[in-house]
Amino acid sequence: MAGPRNISVGEASRPVLPRHAKLKYDETRKVWVILAPERVLAPDEIAVEVLQLCDGKRNVGDVADQLAAKYAAPREAILTDVIAMLQDLADKGFLTEIREKTP
Amino acid sequence: MSDVLPTIPPDTSDSLAVLEKARSTAETFGIPLAVLLEITHRCPLQCPYCSNPVELDRSGKELTTEEWKKVLSELAEIGVLQVHFSGGEPTARKDLVELVKHASDVGLYTNLITSAVLLTREKLGELADAGLCHVQISFQGIEEGLADRVAGYKGGHRKKLEVAKWTRELDLPLTVNAVMHRQNLHQLPEIIQMSVDLDADRLEVANVQYYGWALKNRAALMPTVAQLDECTRLVEEARERLKGTLSIDYVVPDYYALRPKKCMGGWGRQFFNISPAGKVLPCHAAESITGLEFLSLRSNHSIAWIWQNSEAFNRYRGTGWMKEPCKTCEFREIDFGGCRCQAFALTGDAANTDPACALSPLHETIFKQAEREAEGETNRFLYRNFAGGTLEPGNDA
Numbered sequence: 001m002a003g004p005r006n007i008s009v010g011e012a013s014r015p016v017l018p019r020h021a022k023l024k025y026d027e028t029r030k031v032w033v034i035l036a037p038e039r040v041l042a043p044d045e046i047a048v049e050v051l052q053l054c055d056g057k058r059n060v061g062d063v064a065d066q067l068a069a070k071y072a073a074p075r076e077a078i079l080t081d082v083i084a085m086l087q088d089l090a091d092k093g094f095l096t097e098i099r100e101k102t103p
Numbered sequence: 104m105s106d107v108l109p110t111i112p113p114d115t116s117d118s119l120a121v122l123e124k125a126r127s128t129a130e131t132f133g134i135p136l137a138v139l140l141e142i143t144h145r146c147p148l149q150c151p152y153c154s155n156p157v158e159l160d161r162s163g164k165e166l167t168t169e170e171w172k173k174v175l176s177e178l179a180e181i182g183v184l185q186v187h188f189s190g191g192e193p194t195a196r197k198d199l200v201e202l203v204k205h206a207s208d209v210g211l212y213t214n215l216i217t218s219a220v221l222l223t224r225e226k227l228g229e230l231a232d233a234g235l236c237h238v239q240i241s242f243q244g245i246e247e248g249l250a251d252r253v254a255g256y257k258g259g260h261r262k263k264l265e266v267a268k269w270t271r272e273l274d275l276p277l278t279v280n281a282v283m284h285r286q287n288l289h290q291l292p293e294i295i296q297m298s299v300d301l302d303a304d305r306l307e308v309a310n311v312q313y314y315g316w317a318l319k320n321r322a323a324l325m326p327t328v329a330q331l332d333e334c335t336r337l338v339e340e341a342r343e344r345l346k347g348t349l350s351i352d353y354v355v356p357d358y359y360a361l362r363p364k365k366c367m368g369g370w371g372r373q374f375f376n377i378s379p380a381g382k383v384l385p386c387h388a389a390e391s392i393t394g395l396e397f398l399s400l401r402s403n404h405s406i407a408w409i410w411q412n413s414e415a416f417n418r419y420r421g422t423g424w425m426k427e428p429c430k431t432c433e434f435r436e437i438d439f440g441g442c443r444c445q446a447f448a449l450t451g452d453a454a455n456t457d458p459a460c461a462l463s464p465l466h467e468t469i470f471k472q473a474e475r476e477a478e479g480e481t482n483r484f485l486y487r488n489f490a491g492g493t494l495e496p497g498n499d500a
Contacts, residue, residue: 005304006347020236020276020304022212028134028182035184035212037237037276037305040136091347093304 007097009086011061011079014098015054021094023051036094047085056098060086134407137185138178139376141387142171142202146192148218149255149486149493150243152282152317152324155191156390159489160379166400168198172205174377174400179209181407189216191379200229207234214239216280219266220259227266231273238270239278239307245293253287255486255495267301278305284324285477288334295341299349306349308338310356314388314444319492322481325473331359357459358473362434363441364459370419370443375410383409385416388444392453419443424454428462 009015017023022035023043032048034041043051053063064082068075089095144159166174178186186206193199194217206213214237215230227238240263244250250260270277279298283291291308298306310331311317311324326334338353345351357364367374367386376387381400384390390397395415398404410416418424422435429440440446441457449458449469456463485492 018276019274022236024184024210026182026184033184035236037239037278038137038185038187038214040184093347093350 005093005096007090007095009060009083009090009095009097011064011083012059013086014056014059015086015090015095016056016098017051017054017094018096023048034094041094046081050082050085054086134182134410135373135375136183137187137374138183139187139189139374139387140171140174140193141189141191141376141378142166142193142199143196143379144191144489145195146190146218146487147195147220147256148192148259149488150241150253150282150316151255151320151484151486152284152311153487154312154315154317154387155487156388157315157319157491158390159191161489164380165196166379166381168201170381170400171198171202174381174406175202175206175211176209177406179206179211183211185212185214187214187216192218192221194219194221194226200226200233203230203235204233212236217241218254218259219263220256222266222269224269227269227273227275231275235275237276237278239280240267240270241280241282242294242297243282244287245290245297249287249290252495253484255484264301267303271302276305277301277303278307279303280307280309282309282311283326283334284311285326285330286324286482288326288330291334291337295337295345295349295351299345303349305352307352307354308334309352309354310334312354312356313358314442314448315391316485316487316492318448319485321473322476322479323484325358325477326356327477328359328474330477331355357441357445357457358470360459361461362459363438363457365438366442366445366457369439371410371416372420372439375416383413385419386444389415391444392447395453419453426454426456429456432462 007013020037024033024035026033032043034043049067050063053066060079060082064075064079067078067082086095143162143165144155145162175186188199188203193215203213213235215235216239219240242250242263243253243260247260251257267277279301281294295306310326313321317324335355338351342351371385374386376384377400378384378390382397383400383406384397389395395418397415398409398413400406425435425440429435441459443453445459446455446457447453450465458465458469460466483495483497485494
C-alpha cells in the first residue's frame, strides 16, 4: 500500500489509489476498470472522473469544487456522493491517502 | 459507486477475477479478464489437497521461456487484463522474473500465487522491480507442527512468515491463502489474527474442494457440519470486525450445500487456465475428465481460437448438453449444473448433475458418506508427488 489503511474519507482527505489498484482503460471492452489483486472493478463514469482527480495533491473538497463548477451542480450533494464512493473503495482496500509525515 | 462489481461471486470454487454483468461479453464467451498460468507442476510442498491433476506434467514437458512470453503477449493482445503465475510452485522456474517483466511490459496485471518457501528477499525484490502487483502466500496452519505436516515440508511455515514480512516491506499487497479442512479448521481464529498481524490486505478462507488429490484424501480432510457452521460464523464475524483492514474471501465445501456451485462461472464462460505443457483448459481439474481432448498452444491454433472453437470448450458450454434433472431445471442458467469435474469424478459422466446438488439422485448417498468420513478416524495423508502419492507414515487409530 502506498499509505495507511482503514481510512475515513472526509473533505480534507487526500485520497489516492494504492500501488496495487490500477485505473486503466480496457481497449477490448471499451470500459474503464480498476485492476486490483485478483479482482477487476468497473467504476462508473463519475467514479473514473473522481479517481483521475485524486492525484495526492487535491483533497476531497477540491475535487468536489471542481466537479461542482464543471457540472454547475450543488457542491454539498456532490461532496456527499464523492465521499460515499471513495469510502466504499477504501472499505474494500482499494484506496489509501496521503498524510503529512509525522516527525 | 454502485457499478463497482465485486468480481468474485461468493459461490465459485475459485477466486479468479471475472467481470460479469448481465449480458456482458463475459456471458457470451468473451475473452476472460484473468487467466491462470500454471507454469510448472514442480513444487517442494506435498499438500494432500493440491489442485493440480494427479497426473502431473514433468519438467521436460514445460513450455520454454520464449513460449511463455509469446503466451503473455497473445493474452494481452486478445484482452486479458490479469494473469496469475501459479503452479506447482511458480518460483521453481528460473525464468519467473523475466516472465513477470514481460507480462508487465505488455500491460498485464500480475499476481504471484506461491508457497513462498523457495523465495529469497533478493528474488522477491527482483520480482517487485519487474512489476509484480500482488503476492498470495499459502499457509497450511498457524504453527509449525501442523502446518509443516500438512505441507509435508519441514521449515516451511517459518519461511512463509518471513516471506510475508518481506512482501509488506517491499510495499507489495499480500493475500494470505488458507486452505481449510477438518484437521486445521480449529486454527481459523488464529489464522485470521495472523493475517492481520502480517499486515495482509486479503485473506482467502478456502475450504478444500474435493477433486484430484483432495478426493484421494477426502476421508482425512472432510470437515464436520459443526466445524463448517463455526467456520462460517467466524468468517462473518471477522468480516464485520475487520472491514477496511482485511478483506476476506470465503469458499465453502460444496458437499454440505443444497445447491451446487456455479463452477468456474460455468464451463468455458469466464475462465481458462494454461497447464505447464501449454494445454488450454476450462479449469485446472479438467484433465481429470477422460475422453476430452484439450488442445495445446503447441498445436497451430491461437489461444482465442482454442477458447472459441475447440471441442473441449464447447462440449459443456451453455445448457444444450444437459440431461435431466438439469435440462428442465429452473436453475440451469444460474449454476449450470455445478462442476463437471466433480460430476465426472463421482458419477463417471461429466454430463450428469453435480452430486453437490440436492436434485442429483446421488446427493443423499454422497452427503452421508462425507458425514461418515468427517466423523471417522482416518487422519493420514496421501502426499502429492510425481510418483502418484506417498502415504504419510504412522497408524490411524
